[in-house]
Amino acid sequence: MKMIVAIIKPFKLDPVREALTSVGVEGLTVSEVKGYGRQKGQTEIYRGAEYAVNFLPKVRLELVVSDDKVDAVHDAIVTAAKTDKIGDGKIFVLPVEAATRIRTAETGDAAL
């Protein structure tokens, strides 16, 4: 099992969710985050004073999938989240040692 963490542009959440569903992902967790990267935050103006807003709104996806699905999921995200403009985001893959479905206490791939 792997945990896939993807940082994407907020307005890409729906397309990515649909792409993931179509490759068989049955569960995922998202959160609102702010990102800092090559895409710099813009300069905002407040009462005549400029200031840098260093962080941009992003959405963070976290989903644990069985090993065999990692590639499909990875590719689905890349395809759906891409705009070719700076700030499209990242995908990270982390090892997961165990998973449990709280409701049934099922573990392993059955828990996903």
Add this chain to the structure above:
Amino acid sequence: MKMIVAIIKPFKLDPVREALTSVGVEGLTVSEVKGYGRQKGQTEIYRGAEYAVNFLPKVRLELVVSDDKVDAVHDAIVTAAKTDKIGDGKIFVLPVEAATRIRTAETGDAAL
């Protein structure tokens, strides 16, 4: 050391926190997330038009514990978070290579 990531129903946060305290957990971090899984989001109505709210509010717990505590923590969460209804959530266990307490620069299990 392991990082335990648990996705639970928001109203279960307090019982889970208490259960964790009782098994000796001294630190954890929570965040508000939205989840997508077998439990589908409901249909909301706005100005006569239905639309699917695909994501449901969940709470994400993240806590790093020493290896020997993993099972106790895992079981405490399962017991406290369970409602037997769909959407109860997941527990994932990830390996952690190092931990530091910023205040003291302590590392390893002492940092938890």
Add this chain to the structure above:
Amino acid sequence: MKMIVAIIKPFKLDPVREALTSVGVEGLTVSEVKGYGRQKGQTEIYRGAEYAVNFLPKVRLELVVSDDKVDAVHDAIVTAAKTDKIGDGKIFVLPVEAATRIRTAETGDAAL
């Protein structure tokens, strides 16, 4: 590659971001979280009734860096986030197996 997860005090975000930039970090993701630890939440009063606010606002940094940068990043965070008061937070290091830049499909250290 490692994922560094750091929980810090919210008002330390800017100094930490600056410290990270100065050690060559080019991307990171932050989120608002609530923390529970040795530093207990305060007691709030609402309509004459006291109640414990168990969780304190914290900021969670998540950044994936190449192996050789882990130490520098770790030390930069410790230095910048430290107030020597309880509640300063934690740093966790997790193994990462793969990383992709969505925009270019670059992988590995080039994706960071």
Add this chain to the structure above:
Amino acid sequence: MFKLLQKITPLALLGALVAGPANAAVEGETAFVFNTLLFLVMGFLVMWMAAGFAMLESGMVRSKNVATICVKNVAIYAIAGIMFYVVGYQLMYGIDEGGYIGSFSIWAPDNAAFLSETPDFGEGDTYAPSSDWFFQMVFVATAASIVSGTLAERIKLWPFLIFVIVLTGFIYPIQGGWQWGGGWLSEAGFSDFAGSTLVHSVGGWAALTGALILGARKGRFTSSGSTPMPGSSMPLATLGTFILWLGWFGFNGGSQLALGSAANAISVAQIFINTNMAAAGGVVAALIFTQLVFGKVDLTIVLNGAIGGLVSITAEPLAPTGLQAILIGGVGGILIPLAVIALDKLKIDDVVGAIPAHLVCGIWGTLAVPLTNSEVTFSSQILGVAAIGAFVIVTSTIAWFILKAITGIRVSEEDEIAGLDKSELGMEAYPEFTNA
């Protein structure tokens, strides 16, 4: 007037005239317009209180119930107006002197006397009947808004609205007729200038019976004590309080019912001062009390303190001096936190603090009338408080139980956890922010 006619001479007449503007009295039609204008201006201020309740309650409930409380407050004001038109006004004012209940008939204005070729404007005490109706109408919704605040976050929408129909169409007008309609209670010497009992306590009693029958919100009281459920937006609660404060000038000032003479104008002005000073007294008392007793100032208690001060002075906003008004309101401002604590002890769940503010201070204000108005006795005040209290308790209990039996009044535990906005309305008040 008639005798004067016989004695009058051109000279006397001249004298009367040349005395000139300095002491010339307000004339009939002019007084009519002034009185009408008072009703309209004070009436729109009271109407504005509907927004005050909506904002106060929106700020005091958790965000998952905010849209529902908005629906309720808009619906309450609309329903109250319609019910008062269709049945309430005549039930209240179509009553015999000393009677117990008015007539079941629809109201219509009778302007004939004023629009005739030879109009009769009385002794400066007439007004457009429609303006009076408007002013009476805006009071009705207040009682129902009080109930809405107490029972928030757990009551079903439609059963609540049916209760509002019963309250505004029947319970409120019947007891209102006893006093303001000239019924038996007014003959018994009871005095309630602008409704500490007739409006605020009525809402408070209905809220209390509702709270007892409905029960507390899940998790609000545990074995270990009470768990506060902080409201979602303090600035909205503050805004609501300021709106109510503003509206109260209309509530009390308009209850003078006339502006067409210097004496009336002086009275309305004094009422404005006393209304304001009682609220100020309530605020300062609550500020100091919460600092001393809780160790910290408690904003929502201070806001309640303003309202408690206002309710306290409502039974008699004319007789006190400004200083007395500060004290009467100040007592209200201390009764609030005491009552909040007592309700907590009794495990009665009142989301916005309406029972302390409207019921407890309503009783206090009514009983305090004899302190500054020597024409009123404590015994008649106790009689009024008890009679109306008993009536509202009985009738609203019956209404709640019938509703409970037929439709149920409480949402399921699951729906309560999810929030009424999602379960009852299928929407969110703050779709982008909330996650709780």
Add this chain to the structure above:
Amino acid sequence: MFKLLQKITPLALLGALVAGPANAAVEGETAFVFNTLLFLVMGFLVMWMAAGFAMLESGMVRSKNVATICVKNVAIYAIAGIMFYVVGYQLMYGIDEGGYIGSFSIWAPDNAAFLSETPDFGEGDTYAPSSDWFFQMVFVATAASIVSGTLAERIKLWPFLIFVIVLTGFIYPIQGGWQWGGGWLSEAGFSDFAGSTLVHSVGGWAALTGALILGARKGRFTSSGSTPMPGSSMPLATLGTFILWLGWFGFNGGSQLALGSAANAISVAQIFINTNMAAAGGVVAALIFTQLVFGKVDLTIVLNGAIGGLVSITAEPLAPTGLQAILIGGVGGILIPLAVIALDKLKIDDVVGAIPAHLVCGIWGTLAVPLTNSEVTFSSQILGVAAIGAFVIVTSTIAWFILKAITGIRVSEEDEIAGLDKSELGMEAYPEFTNA
């Protein structure tokens, strides 16, 4: 009056005098003050509607566009006042009887007749010219606020403000002169008491042409149907609705234009009742309709229902009985959801529901006048609706297309996604909360 003079005798005079206050009429200067006061009080209520639109729209747009809608609403009210001063008033009221357009000149008050040594206050129908100007002015911004709500979240700031200049300085006053200035339409027998057509439909038509030319928000309509974009704050939307409801007493009540007699006071009071009851009818109708048809009460439709009821009664708030007002408003409350659904089908994107509330109910209210006012004919009402509709459609289409050609009217897709607050203003309305 003149005939009376010839007949008068000291005795008759005496009789008139000793009848005393009971039926003495309002005198000239007193009526002047009453009329002036009516304009000022009702005028400040209408001014307050600017805040109502600001709050309603702030609540109905997504948070990333809230600061921009705030800028627009403040700017609209400011620009409308200046344009009406500089050119609008005279264009509207400096018109010949039966004419088509007023004069291009700046307005200035003429108080000479009232401040002379021997002032002439007419037959109780005079007032301070400045109070009339003030009251007329506050109406102007309303039309523009309607446009702002419909076109929110995608229109560029400055081109929008230029459109506001054209609308408030020219389009509104020209058509307003046709009727309220005494122009050709008023001679044709058209009747629009307070502006169902002259104010609300005008805003509605301009909004509709704008919505068609500008197009829907990205993602609002997809092949599979319509995707709602829920507003960011239901309590603000509710507050805005209550503000508008309050302001509407001024809108309709002040349009009686006089308070200086019992007859006028009675009329204003009746207008207050009808205004209120129509809104109440709209709320209850929308409540029931959405429950029955959508299966759940829809808060924003209920709020629109209140406004729809208010717009519906605005063309004739005096003639109906309260019950008729409830029905007229109730029809408005049902037209709202029907129109919302129809716009969705037609893929016309109206962010706040201004077209259903102001245009559809504006037409309904105007056509409904003959139902309660027998002096008005359907044909003249249709003529008015059609003439003003055609004029506004043509002129605003031209204005929109010129703006589109010169500056463009729509922000880029990227800016729309980021939100107008960031792209147009470089700021955020809720910098701490939002992340969407």
Add this chain to the structure above:
Amino acid sequence: MFKLLQKITPLALLGALVAGPANAAVEGETAFVFNTLLFLVMGFLVMWMAAGFAMLESGMVRSKNVATICVKNVAIYAIAGIMFYVVGYQLMYGIDEGGYIGSFSIWAPDNAAFLSETPDFGEGDTYAPSSDWFFQMVFVATAASIVSGTLAERIKLWPFLIFVIVLTGFIYPIQGGWQWGGGWLSEAGFSDFAGSTLVHSVGGWAALTGALILGARKGRFTSSGSTPMPGSSMPLATLGTFILWLGWFGFNGGSQLALGSAANAISVAQIFINTNMAAAGGVVAALIFTQLVFGKVDLTIVLNGAIGGLVSITAEPLAPTGLQAILIGGVGGILIPLAVIALDKLKIDDVVGAIPAHLVCGIWGTLAVPLTNSEVTFSSQILGVAAIGAFVIVTSTIAWFILKAITGIRVSEEDEIAGLDKSELGMEAYPEFTNA
């Protein structure tokens, strides 16, 4: 009047009478009621400004300080009323002609002359003393609200409230007596119709001394320049501005102090127009200025622009034409951003921009009086601005330093970071949303 008596004949009398309503003057008691009504209606509008300040400041501070600013604003209005009752009014109006300070005594209304059997209503210039008191009272809180906005987010609650006691009970009334009480400054020819200097600059000076003594918020100014700390809610700030705008009609309109004649009614109407146009001018000037100079429209500067325009016209809202009012307000709208930039340069931290709006525009408005009112000289205006400025600077500096010495006035750095809501009140304004 007396001479007329001697000449009068039945015929002349007849003539006077039959001239009929057309030019009959407002009579004594009627004028009394009008004047009283003016005070009450304009007074409740000014009272409403307390809500405006509360909302404006709630929107302009960060969410961690919102509950505290709500407490302060409610407390300010309450305390101001009580202090003005107990000591302020008599200190201000119980002053000898040309005097320097009034009497230390509690105010009570004297209605004897109006309620006697043979009442004397003067020459149309009388009113209920209580209505005058009410109108004067609502002004007091304004000055204190200004201070609250500037010093937000870092001042301790109770020391601030003690300062409010000093300001509203002593500083404000003493200097107010100099001019409006008929003291030495009014004899020196100073002119300040509704308080550009007496109310707004007073608040502004007290805010400025406070800001200097208290210091800036931590992190607001760094070596590299200024770091904005954006306010938490732009729609609340916008709402607050609209409330203030509405309330200002009462502020300036009521300062005419009489409505009982055509001349007064005309004046009040003109004041309404000028008040509105100055605000409109301020808005449009700030819109254009920020677009041209900052490259983007800045909402909070535009909101300040409205207030700046209003403050600018307050010293003389009657004499200007509407066009002049636009210009006077427009200058205010440009002074705002200039002053904001200057304060930033000077590292003076004014959270809501109260110093630019109330102090800078207050001075500008006062100095601009001679431009439209030829009876006023620049030198007397400068004298007034300087004298009151000096008095407030000295007295408030003393008050601040005493408070600093005894209780301290600033929260600890840790408390400031946590936010005053948590540290001072132990609560959160938005417990569900905030995390910052």
